[in-house]
Amino acid sequence: MDCSPEPCSIKKKDEDEEPSSINTSLSPQLQESPFLKFISNLSPIQPVKSCHITQGFVGLSSPPIVFMSPRISCHRETKFLERTQSSSTEISQSDNGGKSLVSELPGDSINLRSQLSLPGSFTTDTTQMDVDTKNDTNTQNCSPSPSVDEYLADPVDIDRIYSANPDVKQSDDAIETLKHGSEDGPGDRAEQTLLLSQESNKFHQEKAACVEGSGKLEEEKLSADVLETQHRHDSHAQCEGSELQEYSDQTPEPMPEPVKDAKECEDCDEMVSTSHVSTENISQCGSEATLKHHGVRRRCLQFGEVALRSNNSNTNLNASSSKMKMVNLSEPVTSLFPQRCSGTAKPSGIGLHLNSIINAIPPGCAATTGLKSTLLISLHKMDNMKRCLISSNMDGQASVDTGSESHEIVASTAADSLNSESLSLAEPIPVNPASVHGKRKLSPTNAGNSEEFNRSSPIKKKKKTSITNDENSCKRCNCKKSKCLKLYCDCFAAGIYCSDPCSCQGCLNRQEYQETVLETRRQIESRNPLAFLPKVVQHTTDIPLTNMEDANLTTPSSARHKRGCNCKRSMCLKKYCECYQANVGCSSGCRCEGCKNAFGRKEDYVPIEHALSKERVVEQGSDKTFYDKLEMVVSKTELYDLHRLSPITPSLQCSDQGKEAAKSRLLSGKYLPSPESANVNMISSHKKYTKPLPDSHPETDSYEWQMDQLSPTCNSAADVLTPVSSNPPEPISFSAITKESADIPQSRFSHAPIRHLSGGSLRWRSSPNTPRTRISETKYVEQSLESDSRRLFDILEDETPDILKEVSTPTNPVKANSPNQKRVSPPHGHSHLRGLGLSSSSGGLRSGRKFILKAVPSFPPLTPCADSKGNDDDHENLGNCSSK
DNA sequence: GAGTTTGAAACT
DNA sequence: CAGTTTCAAACTC
Known part of the structure; x- marks a missing residue:
């Protein structure tokens, strides 16, 4: 399939030419032509190309598949779908043109057609039949799914494929030019892939149109070349964002969500999460590094580095957004976006902040009814996002996106809320995040966010710690031996750099040591993926809250400590107890002894x-x-x-x-x-x-x-x-x-x-x-x-x-x-x-x-x-x- | 502010 | 997995 697109098209062309010639010139052969064509075409042409493809891909793909599969499987499929659909859409358009279009359609489109079930009208023609059959055979021979996947998915593979196919190379040139033009990078790859896909789509469409007009292969080739050249130009222009428009234009289906969403998602990194598209984007972007750093990224919100990356990746994001659209088009389920958004709703980085920062919400607030809770959550998310951004800024790494992101986030959150109110509700978003971290610490940048902090601050207010900043309610660590690189350090645990207010000694939790910090975080996460997650999660108490009765009965804090406390002497009546500190009741998960937690006893x-x-x-x-x-x-x-x-x-x-x-x-x-x-x-x-x-x-x-x-x-x-x-x-x-x-x-x-x-x-x-x-x-x-x-x-x-x-x-x-x-x-x-x-x-x-x-x-x-x-x-x- | 207590985090 | 140690906050004076 992958290799097929071009090769298949070539074959098709040849085939079409031959059959056409045969049909026209050799009337008697026409009867046989279908078979002969089919056989002849298949035997001479396909074997070669198919072998080509199969060898190149099979050799590569089959073993690689094993490797690749874990990563990309989803992506591939999605891509395939995208392609299929996008191409299908194109095909449908091109179908109007007639047979020639079909024959000329690149392998992908052809395959798509086959999958889509070509209209009977097309099949009527023997030539088409042959072509179709050939295409099918080609696809089969090529092991369409894998090959296609690779073609779509891996830029590298694509390159290989193109190299294998001379025709494709032309298009590759454009890609390469793009590559050169834009420095190679994950994002660049994504763009390239996008370009490729776009080019392929355009190419198909254009070809179809041209073919319709000309109806002959040569002309088509010429047109194709021209088109390719055009595409090159277009691609350059598109690299930056025009792609989206093109896609939108191309795609007959209405985009479920505008590119904005993608960007928004980007901000949160969440975009990627839900949908295949995200995976695609990731895979395509080839930003494995980014993937690897996903954890980092979420931190990045807090740590400036991420912001920088995000900024750098904005272009990529745009590309991804376009891709996102692509996916949506292809995918029958439009709902993906909302979900994504919902997914995005959870800022990767936010979690930490939520824990650390958001504690403010009083338990009662946490118990708000669904809508309220959702609103609160969204607000918190927003706040968190802002905070993260701010914090990053504070740290010195200005996150350019802060303002826009916050807005975007809001929009996304709103969208999410619409689509997935339940998410926010159902989601354990820590309303009373009172994570351990959060309890003690507030985000460094309180000035702007003082509100939240103030809210959360019941605990913080109390804080008498020498270090705490009463004015800002920001509390800072006082680490002496941990160098602020362990969870002992509230700042570190909260995913924020230590700042001036901190009285820590030998602190390495600073931007200067960003690498060290990130590495340490990774290590900790490797040990405990949840280490930086909020320790206290709000119960979904929202639901019961609606009921007046339940609301009365509900424990003061619907939230509970995830792991539970282990208090033995504090009786969960002092801040030593994380549950108490978080203003949450103890749960069965707690191992506390003599629990008298005012927010709820374990026994209850x-x-x-x-x-x-x-x-x-x-x-x-x-x-x-x-x-x-x-x-x-x-x-x-x-x-x-x-x-x-x-x-x-x-x-x-x-x-x-x-x-x-x-x-x-x-x-x-x-x-x-x-x-x-x-x-x-x-x-x-x-x-x-x-x-x-x-x-x-x-x-x-x-x-x-x-x-x-x-x-x-x-x-x-x-x-x-x-x-x-x-x-x-x-x-x-x-x-x-x-x-x-x-x-x-x-x-x-x-x-x-x-x-x-x-x-x-x-x-x-x-x-x-x-x-x-x-x-x-x-x-x-x-x-x-x-x-x-x-x-x-x-x-x-x-x-x-x-x-x-x-x-x-x-x-x-x-x-x-x-x-x-x-x-x-x-x-x-x-x-x-x-x-x-x-x-x-x-x-x-x-x-x-x-x-x-x-x-x-x-x-x-x-x-x-x-x-x-x-x-x-x-x-x-x-x-x-x-x-x- | 110093010292003690406490329990989580980290280590073995 | 359990036990111990380390650590820093919370608390007391």
């Missing part, structure tokens, strides 16, 4: 869990009441949730129709959904970039990848899926849930549902379609991530409600009790989720609950899909599974 949570689990067990047998109870619960608790549903949860709700959501919530029980979800989000933000590069952060990537896809799928699913599935859920899970809801006091109930929402269980199930994808994704993550992935999974598991763990994994004993357990949860929970997701997907929306129980056994079948899928194959497998 535990009983709930146990009660839930007990109830489950008891009621598993009784399916009857379960529906009634579910309905009751759903009507009370869940209904409102539907509106708020996060991207993930919504899908779940849709699939489950609220019943499941209620169940899931109930099931989630004690867990802090938000913290985990937040973590997930944070992670996802990081990972987005990394995903293409397994090396950078395999775990996070995989995880994020899941999240991204999930969210998109969820969103799409949510949109598509009917909220109500009349199907009765499985008795067991439902019964448990229902009972819990019925039996559990509303206070508990409210808590449980909230937590559940945040909890991952629902997420995984979310859409009927998504489940498998998720599963595959999850598997992918597991396989790829390995040790690191384990951490992530552990986190996820932690998120997963204990109930689920217990129920789902009789085989998998939960280690929740162990103090360590908090931190490390068994990966099993994921499998459960997966199973659920699978079952739900296969079974249908309603089955979600029942999946929980039964799904577990069903996993094995599901997993095979995921397992069989290589990392590379995950996407495909996902698609297959989902399709299945």
Whole structure:
């Protein structure tokens, strides 16, 4: 395919010429011509070229595929889709022209055509038939998917391909010129790729038009050459941004989102995360380095370096944005953008800041209802972004984007909120981020952001530390031995450089030592990917809050400490306790002794869990009441949730129709959904970039990848899926849930549902379609991530409600009790989720609950899909599974 | 402001 | 994974 585009076109030309000549001149041969042509053409021409292609690519691609697949698989597919669609669009346009167009269309377009199912009119012509068949054969011979992917994906490969194809070289010249013109760089590559794609598209279109007019190959060639030259010029012009316009013009489909979004996303780095496009962009950009530094980037917001990169990458971003558009066009799911945005909503860098900076929000605020919460979140995000930017500026690395970015971010956030209010809601965005870091520290630049700081400052206000800046409420570290390169240092933990207010000694957390800082951060992240994530995540309490009753009952702080505290003497009544410091209640995850946390005792949570689990067990047998109870619960608790549903949860709700959501919530029980979800989000933000590069952060990537896809799928699913599935859920899970809801006091109930929402269980199930994808994704993550992935999974598991763990994994004993357990949860929970997701997907929306129980056994079948899928194959497998 | 306490982070 | 040490904030005086 890849090589084919040009070679195929050439072949086609030759073929067309021959057949045409034959047809015209040799009437008798015409009858045979189809076969003869086909055979002759195939034998002489194709073998050579095909061999060419196959050799070049196969040799390269096949082995490389293994390597490549993990990274690019998604991208490739997306690219392929893009190409196909874009080309298809072109083709459709060109189709008007007639046969010649088809014959002339480059291999990609041809393949696309074949895939698209050429209209019967075209097939009528023997020549076309031959051509088509040839094309098909070519495509087959060339192993279209891989070759195409490479052609589309890897600029290097493309170069090779072009080198192989003389015709292509011409176009390459333009590319090369572009390359030379723009210094080689990741972004440049992306541009090149864009140019290539554009050129190819234009070339196809132009060719088609020209062919229509001329109808002969030679003319076409000439025109093609001319076109190429034109393209070269165009490409130069386009490099900078015109590309987008061209794409938009070319693409018949309305762009779901303007380029702005892409830029916005850029700012956040989040753009990349969700969609294949992002991956494509990344891969195409060839900015592996950027990917590697994705983690850095998010920090970059805080550390000036990132800002610089982002600035430098703006052009790339534009290109990527254009690409983004491309993807959108190609991709049937327009929703990707919103999701992306949602993904972007989480500023990669923000997480840290949120933790450190955003603490300000009082718990009560955190408990705001969905809309409020979303607004707050968005605001926080914005603030965080600003802060990050500011901080970066403070550090000395001016982030040019700050102003524009902030605006963009706002827009994006708004868009996101629209698309994914639920995200913000469902997302564990740390409303009370009171991360440990945050508690103590505020962003260095308080002046502008004093508001937030002031808010967060209940803790900070209290701070009496010598170092603290009362005026700014900015607190600085006082490290003496850690050199401010360990998490001991609040500044470092918050992802900010130490500044003057700090009284640290031997501080290396400064711009001058940027490299050291980044390296250290990497090391720490390698040890604990979540190290820089907010320690305290807000529960999704938003949902219950809507209910007046629940609101009253809800714990003061919906948020909980992700890991939980380990207090032994402070009784969680002093700031020694991270939970207390964060103004959040202790949870079951806490290992504190004699907890008297004013924001919520650990004991309060535990009983709930146990009660839930007990109830489950008891009621598993009784399916009857379960529906009634579910309905009751759903009507009370869940209904409102539907509106708020996060991207993930919504899908779940849709699939489950609220019943499941209620169940899931109930099931989630004690867990802090938000913290985990937040973590997930944070992670996802990081990972987005990394995903293409397994090396950078395999775990996070995989995880994020899941999240991204999930969210998109969820969103799409949510949109598509009917909220109500009349199907009765499985008795067991439902019964448990229902009972819990019925039996559990509303206070508990409210808590449980909230937590559940945040909890991952629902997420995984979310859409009927998504489940498998998720599963595959999850598997992918597991396989790829390995040790690191384990951490992530552990986190996820932690998120997963204990109930689920217990129920789902009789085989998998939960280690929740162990103090360590908090931190490390068994990966099993994921499998459960997966199973659920699978079952739900296969079974249908309603089955979600029942999946929980039964799904577990069903996993094995599901997993095979995921397992069989290589990392590379995950996407495909996902698609297959989902399709299945 | 010095010293103590505390618990997270880091290390083994 | 558990235990120990290191570290810096929180706290007390």
